[in-house]
Amino acid sequence: xxxxxxxxxxxxxxxxxxxxxxxxxxxxxxxxxxxxxxxxxxxxxxxxxxxxxxxxxxxxxxxxxxxxxxxxxxxxxxxxxxxxxxxxxxxxxxxxxxxxxxxxxxxxxxxxxxxxxxxxxxxxxxxxxxxxxxxxxxxxxxxxxxxxxxxxxxxxxxxxxxxxxxxxxxxxxxxxxxxxxxxxxxxxxxxxxxxxxxxxxxxxxxxxxxxxxxxxxxxx
Amino acid sequence: xxxxxxxxxxxxxxxxxxxxxxxxxxxxxxxxxxxxxxxxxxxxxxxxxxxxxxxxxxxxxxxxxxxxxxxxxxxxxxxxxxxxxxxxxxxxxxxxxxxxxxxxxxxxxxxxxxxxxxxxxxxxxxxxxxxxxxxxxxxxxxxxxxxxxxxxxxxxxxxxxxxxxxxxxxxxxxxxxxxxxxxxxxxxxxxxxxxxxxxxxxxxxxxxxxxxxxxxxxxx
Numbered sequence: 001x002x003x004x005x006x007x008x009x010x011x012x013x014x015x016x017x018x019x020x021x022x023x024x025x026x027x028x029x030x031x032x033x034x035x036x037x038x039x040x041x042x043x044x045x046x047x048x049x050x051x052x053x054x055x056x057x058x059x060x061x062x063x064x065x066x067x068x069x070x071x072x073x074x075x076x077x078x079x080x081x082x083x084x085x086x087x088x089x090x091x092x093x094x095x096x097x098x099x100x101x102x103x104x105x106x107x108x109x110x111x112x113x114x115x116x117x118x119x120x121x122x123x124x125x126x127x128x129x130x131x132x133x134x135x136x137x138x139x140x141x142x143x144x145x146x147x148x149x150x151x152x153x154x155x156x157x158x159x160x161x162x163x164x165x166x167x168x169x170x171x172x173x174x175x176x177x178x179x180x181x182x183x184x185x186x187x188x189x190x191x192x193x194x195x196x197x198x199x200x201x202x203x204x205x206x207x208x209x210x211x212x213x214x215x216x217x218x219x220x
Numbered sequence: 221x222x223x224x225x226x227x228x229x230x231x232x233x234x235x236x237x238x239x240x241x242x243x244x245x246x247x248x249x250x251x252x253x254x255x256x257x258x259x260x261x262x263x264x265x266x267x268x269x270x271x272x273x274x275x276x277x278x279x280x281x282x283x284x285x286x287x288x289x290x291x292x293x294x295x296x297x298x299x300x301x302x303x304x305x306x307x308x309x310x311x312x313x314x315x316x317x318x319x320x321x322x323x324x325x326x327x328x329x330x331x332x333x334x335x336x337x338x339x340x341x342x343x344x345x346x347x348x349x350x351x352x353x354x355x356x357x358x359x360x361x362x363x364x365x366x367x368x369x370x371x372x373x374x375x376x377x378x379x380x381x382x383x384x385x386x387x388x389x390x391x392x393x394x395x396x397x398x399x400x401x402x403x404x405x406x407x408x409x410x411x412x413x414x415x416x417x418x419x420x421x422x423x424x425x426x427x428x429x430x431x432x433x434x435x436x437x438x439x440x
Contacts, residue, residue: 016420042401079420080427098314104399104416173422179324181262191418196324198411200236200299202393207300
């Protein structure tokens with residue numbers, strides 16, 4: 001690998017998994033970890049961890065392992081999580097409410113600070129200490145609070161319009177739970193979570209596992 | 221590409237997106253679609269679609285486009301969705317309930333037929349026409365109903381034990397919402413959904429977007 005080479009996206013996507021495992025280790029009172037032990041927790045090899053981290057500098061010492069707290073702090077810095085990222089969540093139906101209340105968002109960096117819904121019956125309700133606003137308030141609130149990240153948990157039919165409103169207001173990164181691919185201008189990043197498409201790709205392998213020439217998918 | 225070459229996992233993962241778009245097209249009353257139009261709906265090029273499909277045979281005719289219903293049926297066959305896949309869901313807290321009630325599971329192939337929870341207060345409740353059972357019932361029910369796919373929506377601390385029970389009972393594919401990587405024997409596939417790790421990989425790019433040499437991530 002060349003020095004200063006940009007890390008591939010697949011490496012960037014693994015960093016939050018390393019960080020998550022390091023947080024568990026800290027909770028368990030573990031202060032030092034080898035790349036092998038860390039690797040076992042996320043099903044990658046020790047060599048892969050060392051290669052992944054080498055994109056970002058020098059970490060740990062040969063034969064001594066990593067200082068858990070320090071490596072976590074370094075990865076959080078790389079991920080930009082030492083900054084505060086206010087996040088808007090649009091759609092507080094059952095899924096949106098589950099997301100709003102999700103403990104995982106109590107970690108560093110990400111904070112859901114604004115909730116929106118189109119249903120007047122939900123506007124004004126308080127979920128996880130945040131008051132639900134009308135979707136008409138999206139542009140004003142996004143701008144006032146300098147929100148650049150959003151989670152979309154609205155029905156598929158509403159997702160494109162909500163996305164347009166968010167992008168117009170300055171949102172640059174969207175996590176989309178709506179089961180539809182949305183169009184965004186360049187410089188806006190969208191990632192998707194749809195359990196159905198994930199399960200539908202797994203049936204492909206299950207349906208074939210008795211074939212003579214099975215194609216085993218990677219566990220990621 | 222060689223004839224008969226196995227499709228890479230990334231191609232298998234795109235097939236459910238094609239199928240989802242084709243279902244929307246059918247709902248909209250569209251019966252014929254070009255690879256370009258289909259590609260625009262999921263942000264891939266027409267050439268990519270043709271290449272992806274070429275792993276599985278001949279589809280459509282040059283210059284005529286695809287018959288929406290027929291292509292959908294063919295992709296569902298490839299994905300194994302013409303079979304019925306009974307699915308167990310473990311953990312019916314707020315997230316699990318949202319998943320159990322998710323309309324997306326009303327499509328072909330996947331059906332959540334069994335719900336389990338460790339909380340006695342939830343056992344016996346009915347969610348989306350399925351009665352919640354005690355987790356002690358997992359082995360019996362999984363075997364009786366020949367369930368090979370499961371969704372895990374329990375807290376991180378419980379995920380490995382639940383996974384072990386599922387695997388012992390014969391489950392081969394697991395969609396894991398718990399924010400932890402679980403260990404499984406070879407021949408069992410696990411995929412993960414964790415919004416926090418997704419958002420944490422997006423902050424990496426947002427934190428760098430004013431760098432002179434930005435690494436733009438792909439929109440997937």
